[in-house]
Amino acid sequence: MISDRAKNLKPSPTLALSAKAKELASQGHDVISLSVGEPDWDTLECAKRAGIDAIVKGQSKYTPSNGLPDLRKAIATQTSNDLGLTFSPDEVTVSAGGKYVLFAAIQTAINPGDEVIIPAPYWVSYPVMVELAGGRPVCAVCTERENFKITPEILRKHLTPKTKMIILNSPSNPTGLMYSREELAGLAKVLREFPDVLIISDDIYNRLVFEMPVAPHILQAAPDLRARTLVMNGASKTYSMTGWRVGWALGPMAWIKAMTNYESQSVSQAPTMSQWATVTAINEGAGELKTALQELKTRRDRGLQELSKISGLRVGKPDGAFYFWPDISSCFGRKYIGREIRNSSDFSTTLLDVQKVAVVPGIEFGLEGYVRLSYALKEERMKEAFKRMNDFIRELN
Numbered sequence: 001m002i003s004d005r006a007k008n009l010k011p012s013p014t015l016a017l018s019a020k021a022k023e024l025a026s027q028g029h030d031v032i033s034l035s036v037g038e039p040d041w042d043t044l045e046c047a048k049r050a051g052i053d054a055i056v057k058g059q060s061k062y063t064p065s066n067g068l069p070d071l072r073k074a075i076a077t078q079t080s081n082d083l084g085l086t087f088s089p090d091e092v093t094v095s096a097g098g099k100y101v102l103f104a105a106i107q108t109a110i111n112p113g114d115e116v117i118i119p120a121p122y123w124v125s126y127p128v129m130v131e132l133a134g135g136r137p138v139c140a141v142c143t144e145r146e147n148f149k150i151t152p153e154i155l156r157k158h159l160t161p162k163t164k165m166i167i168l169n170s171p172s173n174p175t176g177l178m179y180s181r182e183e184l185a186g187l188a189k190v191l192r193e194f195p196d197v198l199i200i201s202d203d204i205y206n207r208l209v210f211e212m213p214v215a216p217h218i219l220q221a222a223p224d225l226r227a228r229t230l231v232m233n234g235a236s237k238t239y240s241m242t243g244w245r246v247g248w249a250l251g252p253m254a255w256i257k258a259m260t261n262y263e264s265q266s267v268s269q270a271p272t273m274s275q276w277a278t279v280t281a282i283n284e285g286a287g288e289l290k291t292a293l294q295e296l297k298t299r300r301d302r303g304l305q306e307l308s309k310i311s312g313l314r315v316g317k318p319d320g321a322f323y324f325w326p327d328i329s330s331c332f333g334r335k336y337i338g339r340e341i342r343n344s345s346d347f348s349t350t351l352l353d354v355q356k357v358a359v360v361p362g363i364e365f366g367l368e369g370y371v372r373l374s375y376a377l378k379e380e381r382m383k384e385a386f387k388r389m390n391d392f393i394r395e396l397n
């Protein structure tokens, strides 16, 4: 009954873990989840009001497949200001969430056999999306030595005549680390030698940064790459609108048009009221975002202090997003009451069983030896979770 394509589709790796966490919670356990990939604060007030207004005013019918003109204009203006380039609303396509926009981007650019370079650790969905398009994900492993970022040398090593695309994500899910403009310039220098390679810049966390208004971008470092770069972003993380489902991309007209056709024949569009809410979030949300970011930065700093006290863990300071990426490999080979911790999956499962704390194993992001912890939760809960992790690691022998 089921197609080969669907048969080979792996379920989202975090699902089993969150199902287990939910089951434990329903049995009355006090489970703390550090595994979620969304802000814990509410959608910006101004966006909520705009969404409600849109419904009340009857703005609940179809929009053009590439998005409301007002929204494309707001996106074009914001991105032009961010990157110091001029984008027109025609160079924008909006669809039902960043994930679907990426899916459409890959479906419309990748032919069977094409290779896509994905720096690891990576967001779990990239390799699957490439496979669904018949492409071959080429994971370029970037270790702690490279600060988990692809370097010009690693990039060069993975480029072949079959390379069609590279996907960059800064700040990164899962590490929270971002590329500097100089690092991006170094990558651009190599990419100039390969003029047929497309670039997707997944900027979904680019405003959730602490030291500057917006993360550095490859098109700031190398505006000459514009004709083959797709800039992707969305409302989910920045405005805490994960459930509203609005994402977008800006790029070369031919690619944007192909994506819009693809979107129009599949999901049609992003929800109309969500699009109106996003117009307001972009145009009026800066103040509220600033407040949310101050809180997030405090959590990062306090969380880092607490995590650094846990012996057996090593953790760096993330530049943005809301993830810590500690090295837990010193726990490997040790045992919890006879149960050996061989890898990050064992670590996560045993931690959940014993201390009721849910974290995501690093191996799911393509790099063993780490776990991803979200700090998008109240400080007291985060401290309690880290205390439990400390107890867990201390009890390993």
Ligand SMILES: Cc1ncc(COP(=O)(O)O)c(C=O)c1O
Pocket: 037, 097, 098, 099, 100, 123, 169, 172, 173, 202, 204, 234, 235, 236, 242, 246, 247
């Ligand atoms: C790196 C990255 N890109 C894209 C997305 C897509 O987000 P959404 O589909 O909610 O816009 C996510 C969500 O987790 C992400 O972490």
